[in-house]
Amino acid sequence: MHNIKDIRSDISSFKDGLKKRFIDVDFEKILLLDENNRKFIQEKENLEKEKKEISKSKDKSLFEKSKEISKKIEEISSSQSKIKNELDNILASLPNLPYNDVPIGKDENSNIEILKSGKIPNFTFKPKSHYELGENLNMLDFDLATKTTGSRFVFVKDKLALLERAISNFMLDTHINLNGYKEISPPLIATDSTMFGTGQLPKFDNDQFELKLDDSNDRKFLIPTAEVILTNMVKDQIINKEILPIRMVASTPCFRKEAGSYGKDTKGMIRQHQFYKVEMVSIVEPNQCLAELDRMTNCATKILDLLKLPYRKIILCSGDMGFSAEKTFDIEVWLPSENKYREISSCSSCGSFQARRMKARYKNSKKETVFVGTLNGSGLAVGRTIVAILENYQQEDGSILIPEALKPYMNNIDKINKI
């Protein structure tokens, strides 16, 4: 969420920034609402002051007048809050501004590759897709999931279930022991205000699984990513500078409706309603955001290095970035069956954008209370890592070699064979 004061004082950079995202914003309207809002506030405050003085004086002859003032205040207040609401609604739906080194472009075609790493495997046979491999092993069952649950779910069985667990533990251990993240096992359900904090609401209501509850005024949602719940751990707080940076990691299931992606990746486990993801979140001083983004991205690629999976790193262009991000690196892993790279991690700096929504602040060295910076990144998506391992480590007979780094987590087996 942007600060209306900042918009007021530097409207051109907001115009430019949002233009880069190809979003049409009625700034005239924003300024008008802001102006009226402030006008009403002033009127209201004058009356409040008058009223306060009467009540202090305890002069009974003025009590009637005070009642009248109260009525007026009420009228002005309701006009003011209407306008404030309208203004807030507009502001809440504006995405973050792209950082100045983010390439300009409308969609993924303008993303820029930054580096390539790892060796693309050379198969002497036609590599199979992960779902063919998994089904042939009898360890992935999509049809069964459709029967019990619906489309875009899967049963993972036997050694592949073990692989899923192994990947998750391996990634967690690496981030905890090597990369300095603290492990968290968070709730998988978040309230609407939590979802607002990280930017899922109000705009992306449709992408979320909402729980149906008959009591409680809060709306509750299954988390679409651990980012939501981890980042909100600092919500409504003024935290100590000394505890920054905070680095947290969690492995959680994620739930997404994937509305609007009908027909996309309908086969296999690339795009599921439920998947495991290891998520990193950093809370930092805002001027550290970009350095932390590089650090976090390196933590993610480290996993792929250790798993010896070929990947590339790209920077997302302005139009392809998520709502809250000011700068995003995607990491894409090589998938032999598709003969291309597919996203396996996305690391974003959100600057103070989420912090403002969450009211997450700290005292800086000048003793000012300012908003923190927040970052999040996958490290990595577990489901897609299974896909990548199946496809890159497949053998001609349909068996799967286990990457060296995972063996300790897989009871030291070398290979997954059909049973």
Add this chain to the structure above:
RNA sequence: GGAGAGAUGGCAGAGUGGUUGAAUGCACCGGUCUUGAAAACCGGCAAAGGGGCAACUCUUUCCUGAGUUCGAAUCUCAGUCUCUCCGCCA
């Protein structure tokens, strides 16, 4: 699910209708003292929003939302959350 207690500033904790934005303690910051530090002493220290070039000033805020009153942290109602006891169950 039944019964009770509670929610106040970074933390702890007073305050039950009238200059209370809120005692006190801790933490934190500045100063005196000291070779330096500690201790002691003195002073400062909430947030959000509005106005002002600024010094500064005004308004709001004691879980949330309604209500009573000229006036609410304090009274009433509803809600949320926390704690204790009992019951039930992973």
